Amino acid sequence: MRLPERAAPGLRPARTECASPDFETFAAARWPRLLRTAYLLTGDHHEAEDLVQVTLAKLYPAWPRVRDLDEPDAYVRRALVNNNLSRFRKRRVVQLLTPRLPERAQEGGAARTEQRSLLLEALGTLPPRQRAVVVLRYWEDLSEQQAADVLGCSPGNVKSQASRGLRKLRDHPALAEFQPRPGREEPADERP
Numbered sequence: 001m002r003l004p005e006r007a008a009p010g011l012r013p014a015r016t017e018c019a020s021p022d023f024e025t026f027a028a029a030r031w032p033r034l035l036r037t038a039y040l041l042t043g044d045h046h047e048a049e050d051l052v053q054v055t056l057a058k059l060y061p062a063w064p065r066v067r068d069l070d071e072p073d074a075y076v077r078r079a080l081v082n083n084n085l086s087r088f089r090k091r092r093v094v095q096l097l098t099p100r101l102p103e104r105a106q107e108g109g110a111a112r113t114e115q116r117s118l119l120l121e122a123l124g125t126l127p128p129r130q131r132a133v134v135v136l137r138y139w140e141d142l143s144e145q146q147a148a149d150v151l152g153c154s155p156g157n158v159k160s161q162a163s164r165g166l167r168k169l170r171d172h173p174a175l176a177e178f179q180p181r182p183g184r185e186e187p188a189d190e191r192p
Contacts, residue, residue: 023063027056030073034080040135041084043124051087055080077140078150081132088128115178122172130165137162 031052038048038055059066059079066072123131129151136147137158144155144162151158169175 022067023060026063026067026072030076034076037077037135037140038080038084040120040123040139041081041128041132042087043120047087051080051084055083058083074146074150077136078152081136081150084132085128118174118178119169122169122174125172126165126168130161130168133158133161134165134169 034052034055035048038051039045042048042051055076059076066075069075123134126134132151133147136142136150137144140147142150144158147158148155
């Protein structure tokens with residue numbers, strides 16, 4: 001079946017071709033990592049899924065060009081961060097997130113889950129750009145240059161944003177108990 005040359009004004013012809021198996025394989029393989037990064041950027045599981053889906057949907061039409069890049073993962077990561085930053089620019093209503101996110105039980109137990117929740121709470125207070133830098137540098141383990149490439153800025157900007165972000169995290173009240181203070185001793189075991 002052949003699509004008409006021109007669709008009616010305002011209407012797009014439906015796509016008849018199937019998704020590229022190459023794209024499907026790429027998306028399936030990268031989904032967990034992209035979802036984790038998106039969750040760290042958004043602080044919400046549902047928004048993270050939406051962010052990854054929007055990013056992959058925007059990527060699909062450009063896939064023939066993207067797959068031929070030297071580093072398609074870097075391109076996708078940059079698109080994910082840019083879509084997240086756009087989300088903040090477009091948002092008119094501020095969403096109130098709960099201070100603690102429900103987590104699945106992990107081997108570290110309740111204490112580890114509590115620490116992670118506190119860290120995510122503190123991370124959620126950072127401005128979007130600082131949050132993106134901290135996530136890319138310390139969760140994604142990118143170098144300053146790689147993070148700068150993803151964010152489209154200089155490595156010096158990444159350094160300063162990371163420094164400010166880490167300082168805010170250190171000063172966040174939720175993380176105060178985890179900060180070593182000069183002259184402060186670790187609490188002794190208070191067992192009878």
